[in-house]
Amino acid sequence: MQSADERFAQTGLVLPPAPKPLGVYKPYLIDGKYLYVSGHGPVQENGQLIIGRVGDTVSMEDGKLAARQVGLTILATLKANIGSLDKIKRVIKVLGMVNCTTDFEKHPYIINGCSELFAQVWGEENGIGVRSAVGMGSLPDNIPVEIEALFELH
Numbered sequence: 001m002q003s004a005d006e007r008f009a010q011t012g013l014v015l016p017p018a019p020k021p022l023g024v025y026k027p028y029l030i031d032g033k034y035l036y037v038s039g040h041g042p043v044q045e046n047g048q049l050i051i052g053r054v055g056d057t058v059s060m061e062d063g064k065l066a067a068r069q070v071g072l073t074i075l076a077t078l079k080a081n082i083g084s085l086d087k088i089k090r091v092i093k094v095l096g097m098v099n100c101t102t103d104f105e106k107h108p109y110i111i112n113g114c115s116e117l118f119a120q121v122w123g124e125e126n127g128i129g130v131r132s133a134v135g136m137g138s139l140p141d142n143i144p145v146e147i148e149a150l151f152e153l154h
Contacts, residue, residue, distance in 0.1 A: 004085035008075065008121050016043040016073055018080035027077050035088070035151045037077060039097070041143040042069035051142045054110060055101035058144045067096065067113030070147045074114075075121070078151075086154075090126035091118050093150040099139040107133040114147050 042050040050066045052058035096111030111133040119127040
């Protein structure tokens with residue numbers, strides 16, 4: 001059976017730099033066997049954010065890719081702070097927020113970009129948790145997607 005780190009390596013994807021907090025908060029917090037991750041945005045390999053609004057300047061497909069990039073940013077925070085994705089037992093909850101036009105209705109499709117990544121890394125049994133996907137009138141720095149997550153540790 002492959003480890004989460006091995007499964008991630010097989011994706012061929014590259015982690016961006018783990019972001020530093022730009023406000024008064026912690027990027028993650030461990031409470032007993034649970035690891036909470038603050039809302040993350042789509043940080044690219046060069047450290048820059050993806051920006052734009054889904055349904056306006058960002059297409060559905062690009063929005064889904066932005067959500068996958070947020071997932072990669074969350075993975076970068078995990079690796080930088082706990083050392084290995086193998087320390088995560090399972091995904092418990094994902095909250096995905098989509099910066100979109102008022103008529104946009106496909107929020108779950110966008111957040112699938114992150115959820116599919118987590119399923120690849122931890123497998124379908126442990127990589128898919130409960131989830132909410134909602135639309136927002138705006139997000140910080142005009143990012144298209146922000147995601148926070150809750151994990152269970154081994």
